[in-house]
Amino acid sequence: MANVLVVAEARGGALKKVAFEATTAARTIADASGGQVHAVLVGAPGIAAEASKLGATGADVVHVCEHPALEQFDAEVLAATVAAAAGATAARAIVVGGTAMGQDIAPRVAAKLGVGVAADATEVTMDGDAIVIRHPMATGKVIATLAASGPVAVITVRPGALAVGTEARAGTVQSLAPALDPAASRVKVTKLTTGGGGKLDLAEAPVVVSGGRGLKAPENFKLVEELADAFGNAAVGATRAVTDDGWRPHSDQIGQTGRQVAPNLYVAVGISGAIQHVAGMRNSKTIVAINKDKDAPIFKVADYGIVGDVFEIVPKFTEMVKAARAQR
Amino acid sequence: MKIAVCIKRVPDMGARFKIGADGASIDETGLKFDMSDFDEWAVEAALQLAEKHAGSTVTVISLGPDSVQETLRKALAMGADAAVQLKAESVPAGGFAVAQALAAELKDGGYDLILFGRLAVDSAAGITGPMVAELLGLPCATALCKLDVQGTSATGERQIEGGVEQLAFPLPAVCTIDQGLVVQARYPSLKGIMAAKKKPLASKPAALGGVGVTITKMELPAERAAGRIVGEGADAVPELVRLLQTEAKVL
Ligand SMILES: Cc1cc2nc3c(=O)[nH]c(=O)nc-3n(C[C@H](O)[C@H](O)[C@H](O)COP(=O)(O)OP(=O)(O)OC[C@H]3O[C@@H](n4cnc5c(N)ncnc54)[C@H](O)[C@@H]3O)c2cc1C
Ligand SMILES: Nc1ncnc2c1ncn2[C@@H]1O[C@H](COP(=O)(O)O)[C@@H](O)[C@H]1O
Numbered sequence A: 001m002a003n004v005l006v007v008a009e010a011r012g013g014a015l016k017k018v019a020f021e022a023t024t025a026a027r028t029i030a031d032a033s034g035g036q037v038h039a040v041l042v043g044a045p046g047i048a049a050e051a052s053k054l055g056a057t058g059a060d061v062v063h064v065c066e067h068p069a070l071e072q073f074d075a076e077v078l079a080a081t082v083a084a085a086a087g088a089t090a091a092r093a094i095v096v097g098g099t100a101m102g103q104d105i106a107p108r109v110a111a112k113l114g115v116g117v118a119a120d121a122t123e124v125t126m127d128g129d130a131i132v133i134r135h136p137m138a139t140g141k142v143i144a145t146l147a148a149s150g151p152v153a154v155i156t157v158r159p160g161a162l163a164v165g166t167e168a169r170a171g172t173v174q175s176l177a178p179a180l181d182p183a184a185s186r187v188k189v190t191k192l193t194t195g196g197g198g199k200l201d202l203a204e205a206p207v208v209v210s211g212g213r214g215l216k217a218p219e220n221f222k223l224v225e226e227l228a229d230a231f232g233n234a235a236v237g238a239t240r241a242v243t244d245d246g247w248r249p250h251s252d253q254i255g256q257t258g259r260q261v262a263p264n265l266y267v268a269v270g271i272s273g274a275i276q277h278v279a280g281m282r283n284s285k286t287i288v289a290i291n292k293d294k295d296a297p298i299f300k301v302a303d304y305g306i307v308g309d310v311f312e313i314v315p316k317f318t319e320m321v322k323a324a325r326a327q328r
Numbered sequence B: 001m002k003i004a005v006c007i008k009r010v011p012d013m014g015a016r017f018k019i020g021a022d023g024a025s026i027d028e029t030g031l032k033f034d035m036s037d038f039d040e041w042a043v044e045a046a047l048q049l050a051e052k053h054a055g056s057t058v059t060v061i062s063l064g065p066d067s068v069q070e071t072l073r074k075a076l077a078m079g080a081d082a083a084v085q086l087k088a089e090s091v092p093a094g095g096f097a098v099a100q101a102l103a104a105e106l107k108d109g110g111y112d113l114i115l116f117g118r119l120a121v122d123s124a125a126g127i128t129g130p131m132v133a134e135l136l137g138l139p140c141a142t143a144l145c146k147l148d149v150q151g152t153s154a155t156g157e158r159q160i161e162g163g164v165e166q167l168a169f170p171l172p173a174v175c176t177i178d179q180g181l182v183v184q185a186r187y188p189s190l191k192g193i194m195a196a197k198k199k200p201l202a203s204k205p206a207a208l209g210g211v212g213v214t215i216t217k218m219e220l221p222a223e224r225a226a227g228r229i230v231g232e233g234a235d236a237v238p239e240l241v242r243l244l245q246t247e248a249k250v251l
Helices: A017-031 A047-056 A075-088 A100-113 A218-231 A240-244 A310-327 B037-052 B068-078 B096-106 B128-136 B190-196 B234-246
Strands: A003-008 A037-043 A061-066 A091-097 A117-121 A123-127 A130-137 A142-148 A153-157 A172-175 A188-194 A207-211 A234-238 A265-269 A286-291 A304-307 B002-006 B009-011 B033-035 B057-064 B082-087 B113-117 B140-150 B153-160 B163-170 B173-177 B201-205 B213-219 B228-232
Touching: A003 A017, A003 A047, A003 A075, A003 A100, A017 A037, A017 A047, A017 A091, A017 A123, A017 A153, A037 A047, A037 A075, A047 A061, A047 A172, A075 A091, A075 A100, A091 A100, A100 A117, A100 A153, A100 B096, A100 B128, A100 B140, A100 B153, A117 A130, A117 A142, A130 A153, A142 A153, A207 A218, A218 A234, A218 A265, A218 A310, A234 A240, A286 A310, A286 B234, A304 B234, A310 B234, B002 B037, B002 B128, B009 B068, B033 B037, B033 B068, B037 B057, B037 B068, B037 B113, B037 B140, B037 B173, B057 B068, B057 B096, B068 B082, B068 B190, B068 B201, B082 B096, B096 B128, B113 B128, B128 B140, B128 B173, B140 B163, B153 B173, B228 B234
Parallel strands: A003 A037, A003 A091, A037 A061, A061 A172, A091 A153, A117 A153, A207 A234, A207 A265, A265 A286, A286 A304, A304 B228, B002 B057, B002 B113, B057 B082, B082 B201, B113 B173, B140 B173
Antiparallel strands: A123 A130, A130 A142, A142 B213, A188 B163, B009 B033, B140 B153, B153 B163
């Protein structure tokens, strides 16, 4: 009877997709030993309204912790509350989405419990009693299999890598008090600035359209944005050449030193395909590249390539994607 | 201000990796090693803070076999004042063993600021810094792309999915450094390299803690099947869109 605790990330009063992916992974682990999935949902008052969605993706119990001060992310309160809930639910494993928040709290929870972290899982399976994850390391050039043993296994799952299950459970709501007074936490988020209107999160978008130095000037990124808009479900990414020059924020950078994404479709616009960039996108399901140099390395990883000028090709592509979507 | 930076020696990511004979490690023969990128930025950030705050010192710490001394010397040549090797034949996975050894070394050092990389480029885990913070009971700010110290407190900024968080926290604290905090890490000058030879480098056994996470296998990822060039110029767009609809089924 091994229970599993999942940390369900919510931002701005709504659950993130990674919360459902993590819940599904938790379900896999719990089912192997007939245990239950307990979700922890933390936020400002009102967040309880989201709890039923966790039941729908496999949570047996949802522990809701509401507090006015928890409108903003608070790693210290969250880590303490999760560690306490892990004890109270006799959790054998803790699953956390590997977002900025998850990467921040998972190691603290693990240290509180005296165990390591199996980080950034792109697969979670059970081998008898052991939890086994796969994790791309060394910029995706090596895939490691890690086994988490010890009294509690703490796992982070890479956003977008795992499927969301549809096996519904009761999702019984219980209230949970913060294990630490938010007033006592030392690191304060003094301000949160969210990116421009309704822009999709890179980690969650099914389509990513990225631009590189081939766009020549920052204002030409509107070509990339228009193409992303045409898909309707796309986020915008960039190469380091472009983020270093300040054309785009560093948070948009894909690659070894940026974000790692694995969308259904990745479109590389004016990107050479340096290994450090490819490290962040090579696990995408389908890759399209547009580059004027037929020998650009990006064509080695692309499923479909067009050789030519982005200024000529992208507007036409945008127009035809719009038309294709209008027909559906 | 007393600053410590934890740095890891990692293989050059440009290499073609081979799997070791045990099937659970990277074959190190022929690989070049250097400081992990994020750790170089952390060292640079520490040196810049030390330049701004008179009387500061920067200590660099690395856990690993004797080869890490070369990486520590590089940090000394960049301008760090002292170095410590925590000697261990290998670096265990899962973060906790390393975090315990680092925490034991840092505990009584009287550091105001302890810097880590956001992640080590080989393990790609990003767990060691916050674990050390927890073990030391210190406040921790992760993935900072801005960091300013004012007296006994600090402010920072980090980019999260779809936004930017501004943070405020008291010192002493642990911070992990993301890209963007510094433009580029400085290269060791010839003078720096000479000076580094005379700077203190202590070596002591690492007090590695428990593990709990083990690497059972390593493999190379499946090669992507060769793609194809659909065509040239805007004339190729209709065919691309057709393939995305009928073959890839993503549109
Ligand atoms: C330690 C380290 C870490 C790094 N980490 C990252 C990382 O995380 N992410 C990352 O992206 N990079 C990273 N880099 C940088 C990486 O090596 C490359 O420099 C970078 O990815 C190149 O960006 P780019 O493709 O935009 O530019 P370029 O390499 O300059 O390529 C521009 C491309 O656009 C094409 N082009 C030009 N004009 C046109 C046109 N009119 N129409 C069509 N095509 C055109 C060119 O043929 C060329 O292929 C890292 C480098 C190092 C050393
Ligand atoms: N062996 C080590 N010696 C010193 N610092 C380390 C070591 N391993 C990890 N670190 C530090 O912890 C950070 C994160 O590493 P990781 O958790 O492995 O991704 C690195 O950027 C370093 O700052």
